[in-house]
Amino acid sequence: MFAVMLTITPYGAAGEVTGSAYLVETDAATVLVDFGMFQGDKDDDARNVIPGRIHRNSVDAVVLTHAHLDHCGRLPLLRREGIKCPIYATDASRDMAELVLRDAARIQEGDFERRKRRAERLGHKLPRNEQPMFDEEDVERTLAQFRVVDYDLPIDVAKGIQAVWHEAGHMLGSASVELRILVDGNEKIVVFSGDVGPAKLPYLRDPEPPRRADIVILESTYGDRDHKSEQETIDEFCAIVNDAHAKNGKIFVPAFAIGRTQQILYYYTKLQLAGRIPVMPVFVDSPMAIGASKIYAAHSELLDEESSRMAEVGNSPLRRRNVEFLETAEESKELNERNGPFMVIAGAGMCNAGRIVHHIRNNIENPNAHFMIVGFQAHGSLGRKIVDRVPEIRVMGEIRNVRAQIHTLGGMSAHAGQSDLAAWFGAMADSKPTVILTHGEDSARKPFADRLRGEFGVEPILPVYAQHLSF
Ligand SMILES: [Zn+2]
Known part of the structure; x- marks a missing residue:
């Protein structure tokens, strides 16, 4: 046997x-x-x-x-x-x-x-x-x-x-x-x-x-x-940023602190240097994303050639003047009062926790707000409901209607x-x-x-x- x-x-x-x-x-x-x-x-x-x-x-x-x-x-x-x-x-x-x-x-x-x-x-x-x-x-x-x-x-x-x-x-x-x-x-x-x-x-x-x-x-x-091509994703990214900039809109990007956040900063920097999008404030609204960015910076030996080169000539996406890292919850809440245009990258990636939740509560009914979905949204998560454009969602115990502009950028997946x-x-x-x-x-x-x-x-x-x- x-x-x-x-x-x-x-x-x-x-x-x-x-x-x-x-x-x-x-x-x-x-x-x-x-x-x-x-x-x-x-x-x-x-x-x-x-x-x-x-x-x-x-x-x-x-x-x-x-x-x-x-x-x-x-x-x-x-x-x-x-x-x-x-x-x-x-x-x-x-x-x-x-x-x-x-x-x-x-x-x-x-x-x-x-x-x-x-x-x-x-x-x-x-x-x-x-x-x-x-x-x-x-x-x-x-x-x-x-x-x-x-x-x-x-x-x-x-x-x-x-x-x-x-x-x-x-x-x-x-x-x-x-x-x-x-x-x-x-x-x-x-x-x-x-x-x-x-x-x-x-x-x-x-x-x-x-x-x-x-x-x-x-x-x-x-x-x-297959994901949308990188080119298509970049074009969409530029369109959203340019639209928000023209209309003083706010862009919210629910993003995993590790990887996706740094990738968004990379795209922003690269496209801005290429003259395709204007400079606007980008807030990294997540203590964890701030910590992750430090670890990325400490392990530059693991980056690809292009990113290493960008860093060498002083264009590291993690060290740009328009990029602000918000350590405290108070700083995050101050964004509620602030006029656009700006971009906020906040966790959690699937919207089930973290500072993105209060941004959803405060902005999901605003037709001039953009939610840029760049990552996988598991079944049952709040992020999935937003992607599926469920008309009514429950956020922090309150009902909200989804009136903001929802964009799904498939080409940024890790x-x-x-x-x-x-x-x-x-x-x-x-x-x-x-x-x-x-x-x-x-x-x-x-x-x-x-x-x-x-x-x-x-x-x-x-x-x-x-x-x-x-x-
Ligand atoms: Zn993974």
């Missing part, structure tokens, strides 16, 4: 885009690849737990592809439950994870305090076991578990398992992780794509996919489509579109790997599976949450 020697189990991002987590088990070792938070709506909070199988087996090591919250956000739960294994990540990912997890802890603690105060107002008490998902102390302890790795350098992470980090071109420090796993005396190469950036994402280096694999776990966020994903896979297609599609809603991963089937003759597996895949 055959013994099962290698099992891969997704504990998130299976048929959806958040909560990335894969348990990799051999007879000798257990490794967790990413341990991300489920994000989107309130119901997701209940899913942000440690699955029983991880509890029972413990974990020898965590391997992190990148530091977005949906890939690292459950890590503090491990330390909280006494699982003290090393967490391997690139240098920039460690710095970013620190920023992301500290921010998440503050949000958890803030939410908890609000729930407590509300219960007290109503004369109740919160159940004794109710706590923030994790706090800053959990994060400190988690950070102490990090071990920094170099790109392209294989290291042993657990018994019989080596890992190599390959540039993924998705955010600063991001990687696809190749695990070289000894199974029954033979080496199996398992590649976790992580999130893959488009080939021409400005600012960052391009993805460098591995050349060989036995098993590939491939993201499919935008597996159903995720590869269908063709770039297929090309990424094409680099290792000759080795005829087993393909597992994750990190995409079914509406995206099914058409992507069709494309891979047609182009490469593979039969992708589309797993559900906690489905054991044995090899």
Whole structure:
């Protein structure tokens, strides 16, 4: 009889885009690849737990592809439950994870305090076991578990398992992780794509996919489509800025603090220097985006050539005179009274938290305001409702009608579109790997599976949450 020697189990991002987590088990070792938070709506909070199988087996090591919250956000739960294994990540990912997890802890603690105060107002008490998902102390302890790795350098992470980090071109420090796993005396190469950036994402280096694999776990966020071309996106960006400038309008850009914010600043600077848009104030309205911008500035070795050149001649998008970084909530609120034109880049990217929420409340009914949607909006998020132009939305407990101008700029995604994903896979297609599609809603991963089937003759597996895949 055959013994099962290698099992891969997704504990998130299976048929959806958040909560990335894969348990990799051999007879000798257990490794967790990413341990991300489920994000989107309130119901997701209940899913942000440690699955029983991880509890029972413990974990020898965590391997992190990148530091977005949906890939690292459950890590503090491990330390909280006494699982003290090393967490391997690139240098920039460690710095970013620190920023992301500290921010998440503050949000958890803030939410908890609000729930407590509300219960007290109503004369109740919160159940004794109710706590923030994790706090800053959990994060400190988690950070102490990090071990920094170099790109392209294989290291042993657990018994019989080596890992190599390959540039993924998705955010600063991001990687696809190749695990070289000894199974029954033979080496199996398992590649976790992580999130893959488009080939021409400005600012960052391009993805460098591995050349060989036995098993590939491939993201499919935008597996159903190619993004609008960069040119089209740039033209739209210019049109919005020029229109707002002419009519003293305000532009609000809900944007992830990490990556997207810096990319918008890059576009603004580049287009302004090219004379296509005028100078107007651009406010980076997010402490986290300010922190992320500092980390970007500290890791200039990870930028692409054009961005390095811009920085060298004193045109770094992070250091322009019209760009103002708003540290405090008071500064953010002052924007309510300020006349346009101006642009505000604020988090959270999917509009479910952060300062963008008060900007939505105050401006979504203004026909002279623009909302520039530049990132993925998960099902159930406020951002998705705005993109779908739901006539009435609820913001901070109040009903608002969507009357502002809503623009969706598809070409700025930090995720590869269908063709770039297929090309990424094409680099290792000759080795005829087993393909597992994750990190995409079914509406995206099914058409992507069709494309891979047609182009490469593979039969992708589309797993559900906690489905054991044995090899
Ligand atoms: Zn990501």
